[in-house]
Amino acid sequence: xxxxxxxxxxxxxxxxxxxxxxxxxxxxxxxxxxxxxxxxxxxxxxxxxxxxxxxxxxxxxxxxxxxxxxxxxxxxxxxxxxxxxxxxxxxxxxxxxxxxxxxxxxxxxxxxxxxxxxxxxxxxxxxxxxxxxxxxxxxxxxxxxxxxxxxxxxxxxxxxxxx
Amino acid sequence: xxxxxxxxxxxxxxxxxxxxxxxxxxxxxxxxxxxxxxxxxxxxxxxxxxxxxxxxxxxxxxxxxxxxxxxxxxxxxxxxxxxxxxxxxxxxxxxxxxxxxxxxxxxxxxxxxxxxxxxxxxxxxxxxxxxxxxxxxxxxxxxxxxxxxxxxxxxxxxxxxxxxxxxxxxxxxxxxxxxxxxxxxxxxxxxxxxxxxxxxxxxxxxxxxxxxxxxxxxxxxxxxxxxxxxxxxxxxxxxxxxxxxxxxxxxxxxxxxxxxxxxxxxxxxxxxxxxxxxxxxxxxxxxxxxxxxxxxxxxxxxxxxxxxxxxxxxxxxxxxxxxxxxxxxxxxxxxxxxxxxxxxxxxxxxxxxxxxxxxxxxxxxxxxxxxxxxxxxxxxxxxxxxxxxxxxxxxxxxxxxxxxxxxxxxxxxxxxxxxxxxxxxxxxxxxxxxxxxxxxxxxxxxxxxxxxxxxxxxxxxxxxxxxxxxxxxxxxxxxxxxxxxxxxxxxxxxx
Numbered sequence: 001x002x003x004x005x006x007x008x009x010x011x012x013x014x015x016x017x018x019x020x021x022x023x024x025x026x027x028x029x030x031x032x033x034x035x036x037x038x039x040x041x042x043x044x045x046x047x048x049x050x051x052x053x054x055x056x057x058x059x060x061x062x063x064x065x066x067x068x069x070x071x072x073x074x075x076x077x078x079x080x081x082x083x084x085x086x087x088x089x090x091x092x093x094x095x096x097x098x099x100x101x102x103x104x105x106x107x108x109x110x111x112x113x114x115x116x117x118x119x120x121x122x123x124x125x126x127x128x129x130x131x132x133x134x135x136x137x138x139x140x141x142x143x144x145x146x147x148x149x150x151x152x153x154x155x156x157x158x159x160x161x162x163x
Numbered sequence: 164x165x166x167x168x169x170x171x172x173x174x175x176x177x178x179x180x181x182x183x184x185x186x187x188x189x190x191x192x193x194x195x196x197x198x199x200x201x202x203x204x205x206x207x208x209x210x211x212x213x214x215x216x217x218x219x220x221x222x223x224x225x226x227x228x229x230x231x232x233x234x235x236x237x238x239x240x241x242x243x244x245x246x247x248x249x250x251x252x253x254x255x256x257x258x259x260x261x262x263x264x265x266x267x268x269x270x271x272x273x274x275x276x277x278x279x280x281x282x283x284x285x286x287x288x289x290x291x292x293x294x295x296x297x298x299x300x301x302x303x304x305x306x307x308x309x310x311x312x313x314x315x316x317x318x319x320x321x322x323x324x325x326x327x328x329x330x331x332x333x334x335x336x337x338x339x340x341x342x343x344x345x346x347x348x349x350x351x352x353x354x355x356x357x358x359x360x361x362x363x364x365x366x367x368x369x370x371x372x373x374x375x376x377x378x379x380x381x382x383x384x385x386x387x388x389x390x391x392x393x394x395x396x397x398x399x400x401x402x403x404x405x406x407x408x409x410x411x412x413x414x415x416x417x418x419x420x421x422x423x424x425x426x427x428x429x430x431x432x433x434x435x436x437x438x439x440x441x442x443x444x445x446x447x448x449x450x451x452x453x454x455x456x457x458x459x460x461x462x463x464x465x466x467x468x469x470x471x472x473x474x475x476x477x478x479x480x481x482x483x484x485x486x487x488x489x490x491x492x493x494x495x496x497x498x499x500x501x502x503x504x505x506x507x508x509x510x511x512x513x514x515x516x517x518x519x520x521x522x523x524x525x526x527x528x529x530x531x532x533x534x535x536x537x538x539x540x541x542x543x544x545x546x547x548x549x550x551x552x553x554x555x556x557x558x559x560x561x562x563x564x565x566x567x568x569x570x571x572x573x574x575x576x577x578x579x580x581x582x583x584x585x586x587x588x589x590x591x592x593x594x595x596x597x598x599x600x601x602x603x604x605x606x607x608x609x610x611x612x613x614x615x616x617x618x619x620x621x622x623x624x625x626x627x628x629x630x631x632x633x634x635x636x637x638x639x640x641x642x643x644x645x646x647x648x649x650x651x652x653x654x655x656x657x658x
Contacts (some may be wrong), residue, residue: 005592006306010646011591015334018338022341025240025356027357030353034353036349040613040616040617040621041350041351041613041614041616041617042613043348043350043353044355044608045612045613045616046247046340046344046613047344047355047356048338049612050337050344051341051343051508053337053419054334054338054341056335057192057330057333057337058252059335060330060650061330061331061334061603064330064650065249074307082386082387085209085386085387085388085389086383086386086586087385089382089386089387090382090383090390090583092555092560093379093382093383093579095581096558097558097575097578098575098576100581101281101562101572101575102572102575103493104463111559113593114555114559115556115559117556118511118551118554118555118558119551119552122550122551122554122555123388123551123552125389125547126389126549126550126551127389128551131445133485139448139552146556146559147559150559150560150563154563154567156568158213158214158216158514159217160213160563160567160570161570162563163562163570163572163575
């Protein structure tokens with residue numbers, strides 16, 4: 001069995017599990033009989049049907065992966081590249097947006113710090129030809145200017161209370 | 164005649180200095196979004212929805228439509244100069260656009276793209292004005308049964324046509340429909356899948372989810388790989404030529420008609436319109452051997468098709484409240500946020516607004532012509548800014564775009580979660596557009612299926628025997644059966 005086939009089987013298992021969870025949760029959802037509503041308008045009806053559909057189509061995906069020849073099943077998925085870069089981007093973005101914002105630190109400061117580190121890291125990874133001091137100073141300048149501009153525009157022009 | 168009077172009023176209302184400023188600024192922003200590979204029209208509209216909250220509905224939609232038209236047009240620049248489509252809609256333009264650029268005719272290619280974009284948009288505007296009232300009048304006869312099938316058809320069609328694997332597209336559509344069920348249900352206000360969490364009671368807000376799907380997921384995809392492509396310089400004339408319009412008028416009309424038709428199809432979008440127009444132009448062309456090697460006709464066809472699809476995609480938004488593309492889905496959400504409910508009653512309750520949208524699309528078309536003539540070279544400087552600088556800034560904008568709608572940190576988490584899930588699924592070949600359509604149409608599917616069942620007292624036959632519902636049901640069933648047949652043939656070949 002090829003790697004692509006194994007991947008599709010894992011995806012099928014995910015869809016079947018998700019569909020089953022949705023179906024069970026919908027079945028167990030309150031049908032509001034005590035309110036005397038028409039049982040055909042029960043809140044769990046549509047999510048339950050969608051759960052069933054995800055199970056059926058997930059099973060079809062799994063069946064296709066099992067039956068198809070290895071060569072034929074190489075689906076045109078985007079190549080797995082740059083996993084380390086993705087992990088780094090995730091760490092920086094989630095760390096900034098999920099970990100720092102809304103925790104009492106000023107928006108402009110956290111944003112400037114995020115922008116500086118992210119720009120520096122990815123310019124370094126992209127192998128920019130500029131000297132190190134220039135990249136450092138350039139990233140710091142752009143990060144400070146962008147953070148200040150975004151803060152002023154959103155807060156003063158669009159009257160958004162920044163996180 | 165009444166329509167012309169309303170259109171005249173709408174155009175007069177857009178002639179104010181602020182409206183002209185909004186149109187030019189928003190179109191420029193849209194072109195910049197389109198120029199940057201990885202940033203889509205959908206993201207641009209979602210971000211600007213947040214910033215237009217305090218505007219009047221007409222001004223806000225003016226800004227959003229200009230961003231939409233500008234982004235689809237701007238993406239052709241990147242397709243021509245970098246051989247990377249700025250937005251998915253410009254993929255077909257890379258074939259002949261970049262080939263022309265490599266022959267030292269990059270400016271000429273950009274002029275042709277401007278010609279095609281303006282011609283396609285104008286053709287679409289005429290269709291928008293002509294077909295919206297007709298479709299809305301027809302839709303007045305729709306009941307819950309028809310709306311249920313129409314919304315389901317939109318999700319399935321988007322799943323079939325926007326990716327390479329309909330099965331995966333449909334699963335994404337069902338996921339979007341399911342996520343839309345989270346929160347208080349639309350009929351009895353009963354909490355579904357909220358797990359006692361107050362933030363989930365209001366449901367998954369559309370704008371943060373869209374910013375996650377089309378913003379954060381794209382940022383991750385772009386940052387995943389370094390760019391080392393050289394930008395081709397444009398040294399020749401960028402001025403669009405009337406002779407191109409006269410020489411290829413048949414191609415322009417055909418591509419415009421295909422673009423509008425594909426745009427009207429629920430959830431299909433501009434990229435399919437461009438490819439279909441390109442394929443049709445190649446089939447009927449006398450110079451088909453030139454296609455892919457720098458054909459003027461091929462580039463005109465692709466750019467006319469994708470731009471004509473914009474007004475095409477807005478037609479079902481206004482008449483049926485069913486978006487024709489992912490950007491149109493955000494536009495529809497923005498209309499609702501601004502208190503305008505699209506759908507069959509729009510032409511009855513707010514006919515002026517429908518004509519405002521026609522006039523706005525016309526203004527946006529004129530704005531891209533202006534920028535196509537005067538701002539080509541300065542705008543290209545953006546392509547030389549490293550993506551390692553642009554993407555972190557765009558991420559900060561995404562965070563604020565998700566947050567500012569309701570000033571809730573929870574929405575930032577929604578954006579992050581949706582972005583990561585869509586990024587992972589896209590890498591496995593699952594398209595994002597059906598998910599978005601599902602998210603937008605989930606409420607319509609849910610309410611109308613249950614309403615229909617209650618009206619028919621549990622009898623399913625009206626879902627199939629009412630004339631329009633029957634036709635829509637037949638299309639849905641045929642689409643599924645056709646794919647099942649294709650799947651069986653695929654398996655038979657594999658054995």
